[in-house]
Amino acid sequence: MAVKREIQASVKDQKLVEMRRGQMIRGAVSLFKQKGFHRTTTREIAKAAGFSIGTLYEYIRTKEDVLFLVCDSIYERVQNRLSSIDLETGSLQDLKLGIAHYFRIVDEMQDEVLVMYQEVKSLSNEARSYVLKKELEMVGMFDQLIRRCAENGELSLTRDHQKMLAHTIFVQGQMWGFRRWALQKTYTIDEYIRLQTDLLFPESSSKGLAEIGG
Amino acid sequence: MAVKREIQASVKDQKLVEMRRGQMIRGAVSLFKQKGFHRTTTREIAKAAGFSIGTLYEYIRTKEDVLFLVCDSIYERVQNRLSSIDLETGSLQDLKLGIAHYFRIVDEMQDEVLVMYQEVKSLSNEARSYVLKKELEMVGMFDQLIRRCAENGELSLTRDHQKMLAHTIFVQGQMWGFRRWALQKTYTIDEYIRLQTDLLFPESSSKGLAEIGG
Amino acid sequence: MAVKREIQASVKDQKLVEMRRGQMIRGAVSLFKQKGFHRTTTREIAKAAGFSIGTLYEYIRTKEDVLFLVCDSIYERVQNRLSSIDLETGSLQDLKLGIAHYFRIVDEMQDEVLVMYQEVKSLSNEARSYVLKKELEMVGMFDQLIRRCAENGELSLTRDHQKMLAHTIFVQGQMWGFRRWALQKTYTIDEYIRLQTDLLFPESSSKGLAEIGG
Amino acid sequence: MAVKREIQASVKDQKLVEMRRGQMIRGAVSLFKQKGFHRTTTREIAKAAGFSIGTLYEYIRTKEDVLFLVCDSIYERVQNRLSSIDLETGSLQDLKLGIAHYFRIVDEMQDEVLVMYQEVKSLSNEARSYVLKKELEMVGMFDQLIRRCAENGELSLTRDHQKMLAHTIFVQGQMWGFRRWALQKTYTIDEYIRLQTDLLFPESSSKGLAEIGG
DNA sequence: AATGAATGAGTGTTCATTCAT
């Protein structure tokens, strides 16, 4: 588990810091969504957060801090929602449910996921690695689910294949968000889930990939 | 086929325009790679291209033009290299070769692909759709290859599954670039190709996904 | 009466805005005087006003705003000083006093009047009409004075002649400023007033124009 | 008579220089009319003149040279047209005809006069004095006409009054151009001539100013 | 004599950040 990366605040009252940063993040996400990190000014963030530019700087040190806070909070929320998945039982059925659950979270938090997806690269190296570490934790969740399936014989994959599959699943979730311009014109989230699941596990519908829908 | 989108130049000599823009693109790609589009200044671009800021603006009208030129040129080059694939014969073997070929192109043009991947969103709507249209053409290539396999019975997929697969393959290529921080530590491009191909077409090695490497 | 045309400021404290704009206008007039609007840079204006370029832009939005503020303030001041004229009594004597008063104001505010005179054309259409409306109000003052003289029989002029005379008087005032290179070498303001008054109202010295000084 | 002020040209062929400068002036006047001297670029001038920027600079040395050429040519043309006035006969009737003639020239060359009027200030001191000297020559013409009237008893004015009147007439001509926004909405040039003449010489219609139109 | 590509100083404007109140 990654160590908490602290953003310095001048204000001491931790409850207040938490609250102000909440406002800040909500405002910033909505702005980044519209215009991206670089085109959003700190003044706009302060205004959207409901306080002055001076106050903003009482709770962060640089503009980049806002971006970090935003990315961090988004991962936190995704991870939170993902945590309802039971990693222990681990049948193929559970894996599929996990995937469906994850895809639906991405669908619901589309804007946030997109923002994070497009802006992490603007973080400093340190902040970026911190955030990406969280991403790997999520990939790890899928890896574990897949592993269980391998262990109970429902999937027969090498460790390398398992890990790659976990990565692929994770990216396919994000893909629903970052390729929405192409995908969401054609499919609903439910169709997307069904199609991708079919492609990932053709045999599980007792058909090979060669026979899906055949 | 998309209509050519022309960027206006003050200089009339077309050969010269071509050449200068070549220099400009090479310089810009290398800068965008390091610092992204927004953090790169027009002066830096001019310098990297080997001429003055005044000259830069003889060949473009706005900074965004540079980004468009860069994205356009990258797609052009990827597409060019992809064009060696024979879309007509269409056995499963050809599809796999096509995928491997595409993944290798992405590997070689990694920096460019990453740049384009991260910066398209900064283009104006018009320029972005133009570029994305090119992307869909590439997806279309895979779709056609897959369709052939379906037609000759090597793959049995509905049209929806076929299209989704085409998208997935395309994204998995890019994924090698944009998730290099995670993937390239662990795998070589050849391993990546093998693993992803295995996962995409498990039955083709006469094994279901459930048995790969088993 | 023209509606107030507001120039937007980022700074909220109205008293401060007033003060800073005062500094700005004083600095700008002196610069425009020397080098004209186009050859004066915003940085020079800021410096002359006594603050930084950043601060300048807290009180205006574009360079043109400065020009408008300058023109507006000059008219305001001229009009203010003119307002001491009593428009109601209206003997020929009052008209002449009014003219003399106006000519003296132009003399004292020579630089300002010249600046405004030469630079209004650089204003946007909207701003220009706003400023010119004020000019017409001043012309209107002379028109009213003349009208009174016509009503009490001291001048016998058609309405058209009255209006033209008002315009002419107004221009003759400005003329003292914009033709200073020719006039002020030869005449003092008092001589100018006397000569022009004689030419405008020859009969009033109980001589026709044909006999002035004869 | 002022000494000719020469603008240096690299090209030797005087006939060619004359011709090219003619093209240049025609193009420039039309541009200055629309956007003023400062907002017009040398490239635009070259284009409007029908040749390249390189060629433009074969016939002038700086952008200001173009402005000088333009102002000079306009004065030249006005003076040329004015030269048809007979300065010798000199009755009051001739003076009035001269005024009418001058006002009509201004009316016809309105755009040119306005351009010159608004842009002389952008000339260097040297060039400006040269041009203004020409203006004084024109004022001198009116002065001479007026003097004749004084000599033959039709006007009885001191020398000072005479000179002032000459200036005033000259400015009233320009006024028709530079105050067109106010005057030309209300009057035709013929009305303007009549009204101003009436105001200038009230007695000549055997009425004092006090009785015009009465 | 004519061209037009190249130059770079200079322009208006923005915006992250600070700090006195």
Added chain:
DNA sequence: CATGAATGAACACTCATTCAT
């Protein structure tokens, strides 16, 4: 703790002028 006025480095872009061809 909160405010918002002040700052100035930095930016995209322009344009008069030069000079090799």
